[in-house]
Amino acid sequence: MERQKVISKLTHLGGEITDEIMLHGSPKIRIPQRSIGNIHFNEKENLLELGDKMSTRSFLNVAHSRKFMQTILIASKCKEFVSRNKTASIRELYYQLKHTIPGTRENTFDDQSESDPLIVDLEIALGVLREELHLKADDKGTLIGRITIEDSGDFIDCSKLGRSGLSIPSIVEHYRFHDVEADYVLVIETGAMFDRLVEEKYHLKNNCIMVSTKGQAARGCRRLVHRLNHELKLPVIAFTDGDPWGYYIYSVMKAGSMALAHESKRLGTPKMKLVGMTMTDIDTYGLERVTEKLKDIDKKRINELLQYPWFQKKEWKKELSLMSKKGVRIEQQALASKSLEFVAEEYLPEKIEKNIMLP
Amino acid sequence: MITMESREKHADELFKEFRETSITEFFRKNRAHLGYSGKLRSLTTVVHEIVTNALDACEEAGILPEIQVRIDALNSEHYRVFGADNGPGIPLKHISDVFGKMLAGTKFHRNVQLRGQQGIGIAGVTLFSQITTGKPIKVRTSTGNGRVYEIELMIDITKNRADILSKEEYSQYWRGTELDVELKGVKFNLSERGPFEYLRRTAIANPHARIIFIDPEGRKTVFERSSERIPKPPMAIKVHPKGLEVDDLINMSKVTKARKVSSFLVNTLSRMSNAKVREIQEHVSFDLNKNPRRLTWAECEEIINAIEKIKFLAPPTEGLEAIGEEQIRNAVLNILDPEFEAVVTRPPKVHSGGIPFLVEAAIAYGGHAGRVIGDGIKCEIMRFGNKAPLLFDAGGCAITKAVNSVEWKRYGIRDFENSPITIFVNLVSTYIPYTSAGKQSVAEDREIMREMRFALMEVGRKFQVYHSRKRRALEREARKQILLKYSIELASGLAKLTNKNEDKILKELQNLIEERITGMEIEEAEEGIAGEELEPTLEGESEDNSEAHRIEEVE
Numbered sequence: 059m060e061r062q063k064v065i066s067k068l069t070h071l072g073g074e075i076t077d078e079i080m081l082h083g084s085p086k087i088r089i090p091q092r093s094i095g096n097i098h099f100n101e102k103e104n105l106l107e108l109g110d111k112m113s114t115r116s117f118l119n120v121a122h123s124r125k126f127m128q129t130i131l132i133a134s135k136c137k138e139f140v141s142r143n144k145t146a147s148i149r150e151l152y153y154q155l156k157h158t159i160p161g162t163r164e165n166t167f168d169d170q171s172e173s174d175p176l177i178v179d180l181e182i183a184l185g186v187l188r189e190e191l192h193l194k195a196d197d198k199g200t201l202i203g204r205i206t207i208e209d210s211g212d213f214i215d216c217s218k219l220g221r222s223g224l225s226i227p228s229i230v231e232h233y234r235f236h237d238v239e240a241d242y243v244l245v246i247e248t249g250a251m252f253d254r255l256v257e258e259k260y261h262l263k264n265n266c267i268m269v270s271t272k273g274q275a276a277r278g279c280r281r282l283v284h285r286l287n288h289e290l291k292l293p294v295i296a297f298t299d300g301d302p303w304g305y306y307i308y309s310v311m312k313a314g315s316m317a318l319a320h321e322s323k324r325l326g327t328p329k330m331k332l333v334g335m336t337m338t339d340i341d342t343y344g345l346e347r348v349t350e351k352l353k354d355i356d357k358k359r360i361n362e363l364l365q366y367p368w369f370q371k372k373e374w375k376k377e378l379s380l381m382s383k384k385g386v387r388i389e390q391q392a393l394a395s396k397s398l399e400f401v402a403e404e405y406l407p408e409k410i411e412k413n414i415m416l417p
Numbered sequence: 418m419i420t421m422e423s424r425e426k427h428a429d430e431l432f433k434e435f436r437e438t439s440i441t442e443f444f445r446k447n448r449a450h451l452g453y454s455g456k457l458r459s460l461t462t463v464v465h466e467i468v469t470n471a472l473d474a475c476e477e478a479g480i481l482p483e484i485q486v487r488i489d490a491l492n493s494e495h496y497r498v499f500g501a502d503n504g505p506g507i508p509l510k511h512i513s514d515v516f517g518k519m520l521a522g523t524k525f526h527r528n529v530q531l532r533g534q535q536g537i538g539i540a541g542v543t544l545f546s547q548i549t550t551g552k553p554i555k556v557r558t559s560t561g562n563g564r565v566y567e568i569e570l571m572i573d574i575t576k577n578r579a580d581i582l583s584k585e586e587y588s589q590y591w592r593g594t595e596l597d598v599e600l601k602g603v604k605f606n607l608s609e610r611g612p613f614e615y616l617r618r619t620a621i622a623n624p625h626a627r628i629i630f631i632d633p634e635g636r637k638t639v640f641e642r643s644s645e646r647i648p649k650p651p652m653a654i655k656v657h658p659k660g661l662e663v664d665d666l667i668n669m670s671k672v673t674k675a676r677k678v679s680s681f682l683v684n685t686l687s688r689m690s691n692a693k694v695r696e697i698q699e700h701v702s703f704d705l706n707k708n709p710r711r712l713t714w715a716e717c718e719e720i721i722n723a724i725e726k727i728k729f730l731a732p733p734t735e736g737l738e739a740i741g742e743e744q745i746r747n748a749v750l751n752i753l754d755p756e757f758e759a760v761v762t763r764p765p766k767v768h769s770g771g772i773p774f775l776v777e778a779a780i781a782y783g784g785h786a787g788r789v790i791g792d793g794i795k796c797e798i799m800r801f802g803n804k805a806p807l808l809f810d811a812g813g814c815a816i817t818k819a820v821n822s823v824e825w826k827r828y829g830i831r832d833f834e835n836s837p838i839t840i841f842v843n844l845v846s847t848y849i850p851y852t853s854a855g856k857q858s859v860a861e862d863r864e865i866m867r868e869m870r871f872a873l874m875e876v877g878r879k880f881q882v883y884h885s886r887k888r889r890a891l892e893r894e895a896r897k898q899i900l901l902k903y904s905i906e907l908a909s910g911l912a913k914l915t916n917k918n919e920d921k922i923l924k925e926l927q928n929l930i931e932e933r934i935t936g937m938e939i940e941e942a943e944e945g946i947a948g949e950e951l952e953p954t955l956e957g958e959s960e961d962n963s964e965a966h967r968i969e970e971v972e
Contacts (some may be wrong), residue, residue, distance in 0.1 A: 067918075068914060069914055069915060071914065072910075072911050072913075072915040073914075076911050076915050076917055076922055077920060079926050079929060080923050080925050082925070082928065082932060117900070118900065118930075118933055120896050120900065123899055124903060126903070126907070127903040127907045127910070128904045129905060129909035130907055131909060133910065133914055134913035135912065138913070159902060159905065161902070161905075162902055164902065178713045180840045258810075344845075
């Protein structure tokens with residue numbers, strides 16, 4: 059989207075509210091709902107989609123007043139960034155806007171956690187992307203493997219970055235891919251497992267690109283995996299902990315998240331598969347002694363997942379029910395109980411070779 | 418002034434009904450039961466005797482009372498109490514009886530409501546003084562006829578009569594009574610049970626009195642009069658049939674001069690007419706023309722059962738002298754200066770033995786209501802029996818129990834104990850059932866408890882209306898402040914987005930907020946009117962009117 063178009067959208071938002079004030083009406087912003095009630099699962103595309111339910115943020119409702127004011131401050135600051143052609147991190151945005159409200163001891167923002175969700179609100183209310191508002195998040199996630207990425211004129215050979223790999227920025231739109239020599243992409247939940255596989259040179263021995271999400275995958279990481287899959291037609295395999303949280307990370311990578319359902323098409327990788335950890339692995343590899351008991355919060359989460367329409371595949375229902383039944387979870391690193399090399403030399407090659415994976 | 422003069426009775430009349438009962442020895446043995454236990458309580462009792470004597474005398478004579486009490490510390494636990502009033506004065510021939518003879522005064526023999534039901538009377542003060550100091554009391558009095566008497570007297574305990582030590586008579590035009598008495602083994606303090614609090618509460622219950630108090634440190638407090646209306650003197654009345662019990666009827670039947678049960682009933686009971694007697698006759702198995710002295714227990718029971726089936730007029734209220742809602746309100750405003758007050762005087766009811774009573778209750782919130790304890794403020798319960806403050810034995814008192822039995826949370830008072838609240842309850846009756854001879858604590862009579870609870874719930878409901886209005890006003894204000902606070906930032910953000918004038922946006926935004934808040938106020942006011950009309954009786958505390966109707970309904 060052109061900068062001028064984004065500026066005019068922001069100006070229009072301010073203009074409508076100002077008109078409402080001049081008419082002594084009720085100043086409000088309409089924002090598509092981002093709760094489960096307004097999320098639909100498109101089974102055909104295997105993606106989450108945002109419905110058309112709207113919520114209204116009204117300034118005169120004291121429960122909304124603060125957020126309303128904050129949303130407008132963010133909008134005005136973004137207009138400034140776009141006009142000046144500067145891109146700021148969402149943390150910089152927070153610091154630019156944070157100050158004491160005149161005549162009070164209250165701050166406009168107390169914590170970045172207040173401004174971050176409002177940025178998403180603004181994105182979907184206006185139908186623009188975060189990067190179009192000239193905002194970026196911190197780098198999160200790492201990539202390593204035989205691929206060369208062109209970034210603003212520089213060529214980065216991702217197989218020659220030592221053990222660190224490439225730090226994935228929040229915006230990857232400008233990346234160009236060159237010299238790809240990989241058969242698939244392996245997405246790994248934990249940084250520690252990623253490090254283990256790097257040390258074992260798994261990516262070189264098995265000719266793949268490895269990406270670590272370091273917990274829940276950030277937008278940049280998801281977008282990059284999406285592009286590797288869509289543009290280079292590389293299959294994507296996820297490797298997470300065998301617990302509801304790991305499975306949810308997988309589902310977000312695959313089908314999109316509720317919070318960013320409006321961007322699922324850009325961020326999701328519906329053809330992704332999950333190699334492990336699964337409940338079957340426990341029996342297959344004799345890992346009973348290195349499981350951990352489910353906590354109440356884990357059990358609660360399992361039940362929540364079982365309600366989500368995108369967890370209704372029979373394989374998933376079976377996996378989650380088995381977890382409930384066994385009452386245990388299994389971490390990726392539990393494989394180290396065999397040997398440090400076991401995961402790289404036996405577990406992954408065998409399962410991927412034989413296609414023992416969940417959809 | 419003219420009407421007041423005409424109402425003044427000559428003092429001689431007031432003393433016609435004196436009947437003596439020898440209780441000097443009784444007093445010596447039962448000091449504790451008569452209010453003379455404890456150092457503080459004894460002093461408060463002395464002040465009580467002086468003040469009630471003055472108030473009752475003024476009331477009966479139709480005088481607006483002006484009472485002064487001064488307490489001087491002479492030594493450790495040794496005080497001098499000086500009391501003065503502008504009452505009718507005491508005729509010479511009665512002085513020795515009033516101050517020098519332990520009497521069960523008129524109120525013990527008539528079905529009349531008098532403050533003096535508490536305590537043993539002013540002669541008790543004489544006796545207490547002489548027991549603790551060995552000194553006589555000094556009285557100066559005049560009926561306003563130009564003769565003033567100054568007398569020093571003690572009580573001859575064995576003969577129960579005054580022992581006059583000195584008597585002076587001189588000519589002066591002045592009316593009233595002064596009393597000067599020394600006490601040992603007593604203690605003054607400003608606690609809730611001390612003389613100061615006693616006088617403060619007396620002032621609230623007697624808005625027609627002006628009371629001046631000078632404490633041992635010379636601090637003078639004047640409780641100004643807030644009403645010029647002198648309460649009507651109470652009269653003796655007959656017993657109401659409802660609530661009359663079998664043994665009461667038997668006892669009365671033994672002393673009546675009537676020759677027939679029918680005329681006995683008509684003469685003895687209030688609201689009992691010949692028509693009512695005929696109704697009773699239909700319900701009983703014997704002839705009501707028989708001699709009342711021959712009535713058997715079973716027959717009396719039949720009469721009582723018959724009475725229960727028949728409607729009677731409510732008991733006459735002439736015997737009961739309520740303070741009155743307006744008077745209480747004036748006094749509460751005068752002395753407590755609260756943010757909010759609600760007062761109710763309930764219609765008369767009867768308790769055991771057909772004795773009429775009524776309950777008055779008030780709630781005061783904020784201002785000087787409540788009792789300051791340390792840094793905090795606590796609620797206070799002011800108990801009164803026939804306008805006389807009850808300061809002792811609060812725990813066992815039906816009034817305290819009634820107050821505590823009300824769920825104040827329902828009326829918007831979250832922390833009743835720690836709120837700036839004064840609860841006022843005055844129980845008015847020709848006979849108040851006290852738990853002991855100390856007369857500081859009302860016994861838990863079912864009917865009385867019920868009425869007190871209704872009275873308290875009624876003022877509670879009024880408080881609730883006030884409180885929810887106040888809370889909504891506060892909420893509105895808070896809301897407005899929130900909106901105004903954010904409007905500055907909002908206007909600045911909008912100005913940057915639209916390139917429009919920030920001041921203009923802010924001004925319109927502030928106008929808009931003002932308009933909305935005012936709109937809410939109007940809406941609430943409209944809702945409020947509708948809400949009050951309905952004013953629901955709360956579940957579980959709903960007033961059972963059926964019984965009340967039975968009594969109040971006209972024949």
